[in-house]
Amino acid sequence: MPSAKPSAAPIVWPNGKKVALSLSFDDARLSNVDKGTVLLDQYDVKATFFVVPSAVKKRLEGWKKAVASGHEMGNHSVNHPCSGNFTWSREKALEDYTGEKMRAELIEANKQVQELLGVKPEVFAYPCGQMFVGRGKTTQSYVPIVSDLFISGRGWRNEAPNDPAYCDMAQIYGMEMDGKDFNEIKDLIETARKTGQWLVLAGHETAESGGQTTRLAMLKQLCEYAKDPANGVWIAPIGTVAKYVNKQRN
Template identity: 65%
Template sequence: MKSIFSVSAIIIVLVFGGLSASAQNPDFPWPEGKKMAISLSFDDARGSNPDPGATLLNEYGVKATFYVVPASMESDIEGWKMVVETGHEIGNHSLYHPCSGNFAWSRDRALEDYTIARMRKELSDTNDEVERLLGVRPEVFAYPCGLSFVGKGEETQSYVPLISEMFLSGRGWLDEAPVDPYYADMAQLTGMKMDNMSFEEILPIIEAASENRQWLVLAGHENGTEGNQTTYLSMLRKLSEYANDPANGIWIAPVGTVAKYVKEKRTAMEGNLNIPGISKPAANGNIYLTSEKGRGIGPDIQYMPEWNAFGWFMAKDRVEWDMNLPKKGSYEVWMEWSVSDEEAGKPFLLTSGDQTIKGVIKPSGSWETFQKIKIGELTLDEDFNRIVVASGQEFDKGALMDLKALTLVPAKK
């Protein structure tokens, strides 16, 4: 329970669902003190993208990402060369735009008939063709129709791992929330619709993303004044003016530019972020349940990145860890914690399913001194398991402990 690290809860607003979840991390460090990032993106290489689309954006110095199908560019190669020369990003949107055969127009290139190998070849061929036509090789990808599977029934497979391997990022379509820069899978960036929407309709989404320091990736198609799947020029003008106003704290840049920045920052901050996730056994068989991957739940508990531990652990707080195990096994449970002599002596409970380990938090020497001891054993099932650490009784003053980690060591037979 050391002096509290200055953190702000980052609220992930699911704009259409009204739900939220919190993470205890510092505000994401956008460049030059900006509050958020916006990326404009357009799919299919529509004829209106170079002009008036890119032409309008160039008036404001705004650069976008254009995810292209190479064959669609051939009627206006000079226009597309202008798009590249003026600093916009070209992304891969596949060779033939395969979608589900549920769409009659896609029946001859149905994703249900694809394999991972076929998709890999076509995406590579797309990169080659874009490079031949425009002299640039795409680093980013957008899923046609927002669909990320190949095959059908029992043979269905995700091709997200392929995109993760081949590209810096992959963008979806018709998603319901901006990108959380701390958590997002770069191969599954959320793309939110901007077609057929006014600036006034999009502004609340921008404001919510700004408040929560998120990355808003907007996705559209045509550029014009009317028509289906059209991002209105009037909206783009207002959005560009709004983004260019320093008072609004917006960094507007292509998807690839923002993705590289986010990856660099996440790498630099690795080990100091609380991003709950599934833990798996390490190569030595141990399972390391670090505070970075735990979920702190309760009114007072805080993740403290300077100590890589959960502090302000009060009676109504708890920490949860989730695991996936390849097989059932028994494990010794080692806990790493700290507590002052004055606060020591409170009971704790560790539970997993119907198993419970009870103990008392012994003195570690100080809040700054961490100790690690074996507290008991558990038998964990194959596949999903959850471990919960909580107080063993109610108390009004002081704190339970600062909890750094659990280590599960395979029990000797």
């Protein structure tokens, strides 16, 4: 699913909005459907959840409810492979993958998510934000595979919002929201708004506190800010924004 080519003209957001914002969460953590979607639904804010099928099974009814309420389900692989430099990933190390093996795993993940939740993922997030397979001279990017299978591929801990007229949809930037307070996130939104950019936020747990956690208190403030028409924010899932941008580019 190759994305449209860069546009010479700036992207105009719908309904006069000045900035696009997408919230995304990785791994299908239990807290996402125990607490996160409950809060988001109170504000009619829909997010993208990049899920691992084995984790979905632990809260299957909760994830089915999330789909029914309009949240987007994305592909996050079957095994969550990362570099074997992380000792916990040594048995599923990207260094030991080939492009063929990765393609097969992403197709299988799509199949399992569709069987579990009735939707086929159209968007992907790179586990650990790492986009390679192999080692040394055999290293290859698997970005082309993601581009072929999905309308977008999101990174992790990137440093900037996305320029919607130019960005590569297979390598969109995802900025971390775990552990951040609202003022830090507000600054990112206001910076992106100055040039009409697309800010993609990425997190994991949705709870009151803890490691790798997007705090619920921050998320509440964020939803209230984004839903206030005076702030000019279009908040929508990654796939929704990606399709809109591609249509504008074309």
